[in-house]
Amino acid sequence: MIKVAVCGAYGKMGKEVCAAVEADSSMSLAAKIDLCGDAYRTIEEAKQSCKFDVLVDFTQPASIYENAKYCLRNGINVVIGTTGLKDDEIAFLEKLSKENHIGCLIAPNFSTGAVLMMMFSKLAAKYFDNAEIIELHHNQKKDAPSGTAIKTALMMSEAKETFKKGNCPEVETVKGSRGGTSYSDIQIHSVRMPGYIASQEVIFGSSGQIFKIRHDSMDRTCYMPGVLMAIRHVADQKDFVYGLENIMD
Numbered sequence: 700m701i702k703v704a705v706c707g708a709y710g711k712m713g714k715e716v717c718a719a720v721e722a723d724s725s726m727s728l729a730a731k732i733d734l735c736g737d738a739y740r741t742i743e744e745a746k747q748s749c750k751f752d753v754l755v756d757f758t759q760p761a762s763i764y765e766n767a768k769y770c771l772r773n774g775i776n777v778v779i780g781t782t783g784l785k786d787d788e789i790a791f792l793e794k795l796s797k798e799n800h801i802g803c804l805i806a807p808n809f810s811t812g813a814v815l816m817m818m819f820s821k822l823a824a825k826y827f828d829n830a831e832i833i834e835l836h837h838n839q840k841k842d843a844p845s846g847t848a849i850k851t852a853l854m855m856s857e858a859k860e861t862f863k864k865g866n867c868p869e870v871e872t873v874k875g876s877r878g879g880t881s882y883s884d885i886q887i888h889s890v891r892m893p894g895y896i897a898s899q900e901v902i903f904g905s906s907g908q909i910f911k912i913r914h915d916s917m918d919r920t921c922y923m924p925g926v927l928m929a930i931r932h933v934a935d936q937k938d939f940v941y942g943l944e945n946i947m948d
């Protein structure tokens with residue numbers, strides 16, 4: 700039985716994680732940590748009062764780096780869903796994880812469907828000359844483009860160095876109408892709209908054909924199979940992993 704603590708337990712994602720852990724017969728919910736409600740206020744407080752094998756963090760960008768360092772320095776395997784870690788911070792967490800032999804899995808997206816969309820986009824990339832990404836999110840999202848769109852472009856760029864744009868000199872009469880340029884010159888377009896949770900479409904084109912790969916998150920339960928997979932992985936392997944695609948077989 701894997702004992703799990705959830706940090707950010709009363710947030711939108713944290714509540715789903717608590718419910719998913721409680722519904723899984725191979726896990727038990729050992730502690731809730733949050734700044735509100737009847738939860739432990741800090742990871743340290745929870746650690747002094749109860750035992751857990753894995754901590755799952757869905758808090759906020761401002762606290763994730765400190766939380767993760769605390770876990771990796773204090774023998775707690777950690778699954779990180781919180782976004783906002785910088786590249787140098789991720790590199791340091793990798794170092795701590797390896798030095799201390801503590802499991803650490805960071806995933807910008809835990810939805811298995813979204814990860815497959817990225818993997819399939821990488822696979823398709825080498826067969827098409829043109830590719831553009833449209834990502835669509837709820838209107839409370841603070842960053843644009845989404846981390847998933849950037850990661851998709853990065854994975855596609857590993858398969859193909861450059862993509863074509865239009866086939867003629869382009870003039871933007873409305874600034875920004877062609878979107879933003881990312882890895883391998885792939886254009887990314889961001890839509891913010893009430894009603895969406897998270898959607899993304901990757902459009903590929905070449906002479907005479909269009910190929911589209913689309914993923915829609917209808918509610919936050921879509922992240923839970925990936926989170927449970929990550930919990931099992933860090934409890935068992937105690938290694939460092941960045942990206943859910945690396946443990947999906």
Ligand SMILES: NC(=O)c1ccc[n+]([C@@H]2O[C@H](COP(=O)([O-])OP(=O)(O)OC[C@H]3O[C@@H](n4cnc5c(N)ncnc54)[C@H](O)[C@@H]3O)[C@@H](O)[C@H]2O)c1
Nearest residue numbers: 707709710711712733734757758762780781782807808809
């Ligand atoms: N990786 C993924 O697949 C994925 C999916 C959705 C959201 N996210 C990310 O997860 C994070 C949380 O998202 P959300 O929508 O649940 O946010 P939310 O605001 O609904 O919940 C965050 C919770 O964390 C608590 N919290 C904040 N700081 C804390 C701290 N230092 N210690 C303990 N608790 C703390 C808050 O009180 C709140 O209850 C965000 O960074 C978001 O971008 C990741």
